[in-house]
Amino acid sequence: MEEQENQTVEARPDAKCKIAFVGSECYPFVKTGGLGDVMYALPRALISQNCDVRVFLPKYRCIPEKYREKMVYRGSFMMDLCQDGRSFFVGIMELVIDGVIYDFIENEEFFSWGNPYTDLYADIPKYSYFSKASLAAMNYLEWTPDVVHCHDWQAALVPIYLKTQFAPTPVGRAKSILTIHNLRFQGICGIPHMKYWTNIPGFVFDYPGMKQNADDANMMKGGLAFADCITTVSKTYAGEIQTGFYGERLDDHLRYHSGKLVGIVNGIDVEQWNSETDSLLPANYTAADAIEKKKANKLALQEKLGLEQDENKMVIGLISRLTNQKGLDLVNAIFGNIVDANTQIVVLGTGDHNYENSFRYYEGVHKGSVCAYISYNEALAHQIYAGSDALLVPSLFEPCGLTQLIAMRYGTIPIVRETGGLKDTVQPYNESTNEGNGFTFFDYDAGALFDAVCRTKDVYFKERDRWDEMVVRDMGVDVSWDKSAREYCDLYMKLKG
Ligand code: ADP
Ligand code: GLC
Numbered sequence: 001m002e003e004q005e006n007q008t009v010e011a012r013p014d015a016k017c018k019i020a021f022v023g024s025e026c027y028p029f030v031k032t033g034g035l036g037d038v039m040y041a042l043p044r045a046l047i048s049q050n051c052d053v054r055v056f057l058p059k060y061r062c063i064p065e066k067y068r069e070k071m072v073y074r075g076s077f078m079m080d081l082c083q084d085g086r087s088f089f090v091g092i093m094e095l096v097i098d099g100v101i102y103d104f105i106e107n108e109e110f111f112s113w114g115n116p117y118t119d120l121y122a123d124i125p126k127y128s129y130f131s132k133a134s135l136a137a138m139n140y141l142e143w144t145p146d147v148v149h150c151h152d153w154q155a156a157l158v159p160i161y162l163k164t165q166f167a168p169t170p171v172g173r174a175k176s177i178l179t180i181h182n183l184r185f186q187g188i189c190g191i192p193h194m195k196y197w198t199n200i201p202g203f204v205f206d207y208p209g210m211k212q213n214a215d216d217a218n219m220m221k222g223g224l225a226f227a228d229c230i231t232t233v234s235k236t237y238a239g240e241i242q243t244g245f246y247g248e249r250l251d252d253h254l255r256y257h258s259g260k261l262v263g264i265v266n267g268i269d270v271e272q273w274n275s276e277t278d279s280l281l282p283a284n285y286t287a288a289d290a291i292e293k294k295k296a297n298k299l300a301l302q303e304k305l306g307l308e309q310d311e312n313k314m315v316i317g318l319i320s321r322l323t324n325q326k327g328l329d330l331v332n333a334i335f336g337n338i339v340d341a342n343t344q345i346v347v348l349g350t351g352d353h354n355y356e357n358s359f360r361y362y363e364g365v366h367k368g369s370v371c372a373y374i375s376y377n378e379a380l381a382h383q384i385y386a387g388s389d390a391l392l393v394p395s396l397f398e399p400c401g402l403t404q405l406i407a408m409r410y411g412t413i414p415i416v417r418e419t420g421g422l423k424d425t426v427q428p429y430n431e432s433t434n435e436g437n438g439f440t441f442f443d444y445d446a447g448a449l450f451d452a453v454c455r456t457k458d459v460y461f462k463e464r465d466r467w468d469e470m471v472v473r474d475m476g477v478d479v480s481w482d483k484s485a486r487e488y489c490d491l492y493m494k495l496k497g
Contacts, residue, residue: 015052017492018144019043020174022056022134022158023151024127026102029063030116032376033321034266034402035151035181038233041269042488043100045481049489054143056134058111058126059093059104071095071104079136081129083199090133092140103141105133123154124189124219125197131157132198138171146496149177149488153187156223157198160210163226164201175495178227180220182399183241183248184325187219188212194219208253221253228495230254230261231488233400234421238263246397264488265424266400267481268409273385275410275475280382287475290411291468294386301387304380305371307344314343314460316453317388317412319381319403322351322359322374327394327417332358333446338453339366342461346384348373385410390456394441394449398422404438408474413467414438415452425479429459434466437474 026039043053071093078087091106110126150158159176166172194217205211210222240246242255282300285293295311302309320326347359359372391407393416400421404414416422429436439456441448
């Protein structure tokens, strides 16, 4: 990726709208999952739609030095935060990359840890501070957005602050959108702790605002109630979260607010994920030479990971946070049945120790056929997307999922459970019409996953022409942000009024 850093931002007097993004992670500064990808790619796509975008992020210690050293100081001030009037330093450090302005909120007390997330007891004060400081920074910079687009629970206090403490200030004119990337994480803690750190007025804690129950407050719940609009990252997930199974105890709250809830599917940045130009790949390719060149990528991957080098073996990849959201119980249950003399599995991920250890165990048992790479590794992820034949995404729930989109773009066939965005983005292979982009199953059941893997293998090993057609077809699927960025733009314009 060729980035142009800190070039002058052209004034955009003709911009359609001014949008502030507020979220807890953003590639390439800090990323633990798909939220980081979206915070990077969507603002870039919005700039092409002629929007003015600034992204507000915490200046974590873990942000690489090569970015930190280029940041420009834009000012600082003290800000009241807590119920007892305790105030905190807010610094604003700015970086401009390819026309997107990134404003990093600096505070040593909150952001001096290595990683963005620690535990809820520490994270609640940290993100209360960050949400309020982002709005205060907008006022300080005298930049008033039309819409503040908030992401996940870490920014869920923003819609509340906008309608309370910040209502009489310039930024109080802005409308708010809260996007749910993952409803499982909500930012819940005892009411006194939340009241102390946010100093939000008492009425906000009443049902149906931020109060979760007699003892606890819930940031996500409060944000959903106060936001002008709620979005989530696929149409199917927008429906699912209104049901008991997927609703994470907020299904009734979301049904109540369903009039302002829409699903807009994620895309990926097609420059960042481009097999033709990806400098991390041993062999670049397009749809025209993918069948041959993917073999070269496969051989290089096998060599790198200590697998038996053989272009005729099927390589199945899995790139994931290792949590129970990702359907790993199903994978564990049938692991030994998928690996065979002609099939290898590559796992790249970190997370729960029980999953990390079980994948390590399978690597030990199937030496040369299985690699469990227990780590976070951006470069290896690119090489697995390119060098695998298929990618497993059997999630229990998946708000959108980006790995299946990246896989398709790299001509790697996804095997997915029909849930959330996986359902909306992967059209099941239909053997009678020879259409579709991947292999799917519905029941959250190891047998159903096994059946899908067997169907995948059947086409790979017995109908290679059809397989190769699907590879080329998948590379032609539009997984870019174009259409969805237009939908967000329409939404901003509607809110702006
Ligand atoms: P989630 O946000 O739930 O983790 P997504 O599918 O939306 O799932 O996004 C995951 C993103 O993180 C993708 O860009 C994927 O390539 C990346 N990723 C996940 N695990 C790893 C890892 N261990 N190393 C490198 N990239 C990873
Ligand atoms: C979340 C979800 C994932 C989604 C990502 C970006 O982490 O788990 O499905 O793709 O956010 O929206």
